[in-house]
Amino acid sequence: MKRSVRPSRRALAVTTATAAALALALAPATGALAAPPAAACDNRNNNTIAKLTQCVSADGVKQHMDALQSIADANGGNRAANTPGYEASVDYVVDTLTAAGWKVSIDEFDYFVRAASDLQQLTPVAATWENEAPAGTGSGDVTGTIIPVDLVLGQPNGTAVTSGCEATDFAGLDFSGEADIALVQRGTCEFGIKAANAQAAGAEAVVIMNQGNTPERSGVLTNITLIGANPDELLIPVVGTSYEAGASLASAGSTARVNVPEPVNYPQKNVIAELPGKNTANVVMAGAHLDSVPAGPGINDNGSGSAALIEIAQNMTKLKPQNTVRLAWWGAEEEGLLGSTAYVEELPQAEKDRIALYLNFDMIASPNYIFMVYDGDQSGFEAPVPVPDGSVEIEDLFERYFTSVGEPYDDAEFSGRSDYQAFIAADIPAGGLFTGAEEVKSDEQAAIWGGTAGEAFDPCYHQACDTIGNIDMHALEVNSDAIATAVLAYSYSTELVNGVRGASVPGGLNLPDPAGPQDTWSAGGGGLSHDHDHALIAG
Structure with a gap:
């Protein structure tokens, strides 16, 4: 060893x-x-x-x-x-x-425990979409206009999705309204970066839709953390949802309500x-x-x-x-x-x-x-x-x-x-x-x-x-x-x-040299690839 x-x-x-x-x-x-x-x-x-x-x-x-x-x-x-x-x-x-x-x-x-978040599409269709507020989100109840940000729709596709990863993704988009909700898509960078860029551009809320290129990346985004954003600075509500919900919300003239309640400490x-x-x-x-x-x-x-x-x-x-x-x-x-x-x-x-x-x-x-x-x-x-x-x-x-x-x-x-x-x-x-x-x-x-x-x-x-x-x-x-x-x-x-000197173990600690690990792992993780870091994943 x-x-x-x-x-x-x-x-x-x-x-x-x-x-x-x-x-x-x-x-x-x-x-x-x-x-x-x-x-x-x-x-x-x-x-x-x-x-x-x-x-x-x-x-x-x-x-x-x-x-x-x-x-x-x-x-x-x-x-x-x-x-x-x-x-x-x-x-x-x-x-x-x-x-x-x-x-x-x-x-x-x-x-801290939050009550369930809400994501309701108001126009051009009325729908309530399954969603989850990620760790690190701000709180608030926002009703406003959906503004899609550099989305890649029409899955499956082989196009890299960089939606919301750069401040320039928001250039030319009008976030000057009273209440604007940025719609960004999973891919390339961390979720927190997308949310922080949206807030900096003037959005009052963010919806993060799944990528949609595989079945595993199409459902509701759950157990995610807004890595890449300073939790003391990210103040607006953020929810994750499915590719299906995002595609509907991306329709022209779409408005919605995003509600992330204040957490309660237990x-x-x-x-x-x-x-x-x-x-x-x-x-x-x-x-x-x-x-x-x-x-x-x-x-x-x-x-x-x-x-x-x-x-x-x-x-x-x-x-x-x-x-x-x-x-x-x-x-x-x-x-x-x-x-x-x-x-x-x-x-x-x-x-x-x-x-x-x-x-x-x-x-x-x-x-x-x-x-x-x-x-x-x-x-x-x-x-x-x-x-x-x-x-x-x-x-x-x-x-x-x-x-x-x-x-x-x-x-x-x-x-x-x-x-x-x-x-x-x-x-x-x-x-x-x-x-x-x-x-x-x-x-x-x-x-x-x-x-x-x-x-x-x-x-x-x-x-x-x-x-x-x-x-x-x-x-x-x-x-x-x-x-x-x-x-x-x-x-x-x-x-x-x-380096702190102690006392001898009574009877000694009589152990042989290590035999060495068996080296049975052909891939990384060593059995510790299970999610004990609880989905601190990038977009």
């Missing part, structure tokens, strides 16, 4: 003392010993890797997943943000971690639990998103990561760590990484500087799994985001763990498409594990990890069938122990990651 050639952001100098703090010897891990009785786990200090991984079990994690399933069953079948199911999930985590002796707090963040909750260490200025964070999508209970996505952290926390309750350990259960991840982003952005810089590293666990028990580690060294994939110094060392630890237990692993693109995005944007080292979403398992991957080639890693990804039956217990067991190993190791020392 390639090592980072860049110095740590805190000018890490790897010394003999560093190696002692995080011993990496060619010896097998000892976490596979038989688990002691539950009472022993509850009453002892699990201060070694062997003790902790003996007590952290897939059965224990599954009990918490069962609880999340029961919560969804009692609350309309899901645990999505701004629902009773999510509130009950928060209560479960708070109650369980409080009982385990952790210092638990609620971190609230803004969660504050949501992150759960933060902390185990104070001797060094309160060096914080080890690990997190998982707690919410599901509205379509289902979200037991693999992401009850698996959430439940694993609960199980680990319960088994670390008597630990007296060197570094402060902070665990997080994030809200509204499925709505655009809202909870984790708000948390990091609201931290003063001095508090960000206290965070040594962040570990992210999103989908760790996919039923048709492969084991993947976030590719911090970019040996498999060039990262589309900056990779903070120290992230390579986190990848290295997970790879050594998988090698120690004889499990093959592969790279997952270091993409920022989950709750570690805000942390890496703040230059905080990060890493994590993933077992796959809607990507299809190849023949080669099935030969290595078993399962079914030609089927998705998680066939129930973002669906109602993501239930307690949608998990693999072996993947859950291996990944839960991997997480426990990393959290405990870093609770003693983060010196290899950020």
Whole structure:
């Protein structure tokens, strides 16, 4: 595996003392010993890797997943943000971690919800068109004249669509009326650029129609974000609609009404639990998103990561760590990484500087799994985001763990498409594990990890069938122990990651050199091409 050639952001100098703090010897891990009785786990200090991984079990994690399933069953079948199911999930985590002796707090963040937007054509025909207001739109109720902007109609066609991408597209068009609605078309540039150019030209509202050149690009534009526009400056209402609606609105003499209501804030909750260490200025964070999508209970996505952290926390309750350990259960991840982003952005810089590293666990028990580690060294994939110094060392630890237990692993693109995005944007080292979403398992991957080639890693990804039956217990067991190993190791020392000298792990951390990723990916993404960046797509 390639090592980072860049110095740590805190000018890490790897010394003999560093190696002692995080011993990496060619010896097998000892976490596979038989688990002691539950009472022993509850009453002892699990201060070694062997003790902790003996007590952290897939059965224990599954009990918490069962609880999340029961919560969804009692609350309309899901645990999505701004629902009773999510509130009950928060209560479960708070109650369980409080009982385990952790210092638990609620971190609230803004969660704005709009009523449905309206798009009504008034002339030359009367019609109500299906539509959706994109993220980043302004608000308002505008009735006025439709002004088409450089449209390409009469699909299918091979003509590039640049509608609204340049200020010159609006030259010669009359936006001097009392209320003018710009009609632009998907294609070439980002939606926010089209909307911002329309506002600058004098439009009071914008309708973005789909391109119409393929069936996939013909329906109503949904789940889009106005990338390219400054949200503080884009004040006019914007809606996305279908190619059919746009073609009708483009008729001569067309007038319409666009209504995007003001959003209402329904504050949501992150759960933060902390185990104070001797060094309160060096914080080890690990997190998982707690919410599901509205379509289902979200037991693999992401009850698996959430439940694993609960199980680990319960088994670390008597630990007296060197570094402060902070665990997080994030809200509204499925709505655009809202909870984790708000948390990091609201931290003063001095508090960000206290965070040594962040570990992210999103989908760790996919039923048709492969084991993947976030590719911090970019040996498999060039990262589309900056990779903070120290992230390579986190990848290295997970790879050594998988090698120690004889499990093959592969790279997952270091993409920022989950709750570690805000942390890496703040230059905080990060890493994590993933077992796959809607990507299809190849023949080669099935030969290595078993399962079914030609089927998705998680066939129930973002669906109602993501239930307690949608998990693999072996993947859950291996990944839960991997997480426990990393959290405990870093609770003693983060010196290899950020240069802060800690203490030796009791009993050592005896892990072999990494075997190396399997390199089974023939295309980009590394299994992380699923839309956890929530359709931040260009036009």
